[in-house]
């Protein structure tokens with residue numbers, strides 16, 4: 001099932017073309033990687049997909065099951081693009097609870113469960129102003145996944161995470177894929193892309209190109 005289609009999307013800022021006639025298809029139940037150099041437009045592509053900004057030309061089509069009623073605007077996507085603004089004088093749990101109150105879909109127990117999944121103590125009294133970068137990243141991840149979203153748009157989800165946490169989140173994302181969730185992520189770490197992604201698009205020279213899958217050559221067996 002085609003969940004998201006990017007069709008002939010062009011986007012410029014201040015007269016500079018960033019994406020030129022970009023096309024991509026994202027199907028349900030797969031993990032997709034978006035790669036490209038710094039400043040090539042990966043986050044902009046995510047914002048276009050999420051409807052935060054509009055294309056100059058072309059369109060992003062979201063499957064009707066995954067968009068808000070009467071609008072071509074995604075609903076119930078879990079998103080990390082720019083880090084969420086948080087209340088520095090509150091704990092991680094209190095911040096997540098504030099975000100959860102927008103939709104009223106999940107309980108305190110659900111939030112606590114999610115915090116444990118990402119490796120945070122839900123009962124810690126530490127305020128977010130003294131959180132490390134990695135802990136803030138875990139809060140961003142928790143916010144993206146806590147409502148059990150079917151589609152995850154994750155810009156650099158592994159940023160600032162230690163190796164054990166990277167492994168935990170990689171496993172979590174692969175489990176989500178098995179459950180039929182759809183994930184689109186960026187990473188500057190090729191290992192994340194190789195391990196996780198079924199298909200990879202790269203942004204090169206303003207074009208969005210599908211990267212050919214790696215050819216795995218089997219070792220010759222001699223008898």
Ligand SMILES: Nc1ncnc2c1ncn2[C@@H]1O[C@H](COP(=O)(O)OP(=O)(O)OP(=O)(O)O)[C@@H](O)[C@H]1O
Pocket residue numbers: 013014018036037038039040041042043044045
């Ligand atoms: N709202 C905006 N107004 C003007 N320029 C913008 C805006 N949003 C993004 N840009 C520019 O678009 C370019 C691409 O930005 P983007 O954040 O998408 O890059 P990226 O590929 O995600 O980079 P990185 O790998 O460093 O995260 C940058 O030069 C950025 O300054």
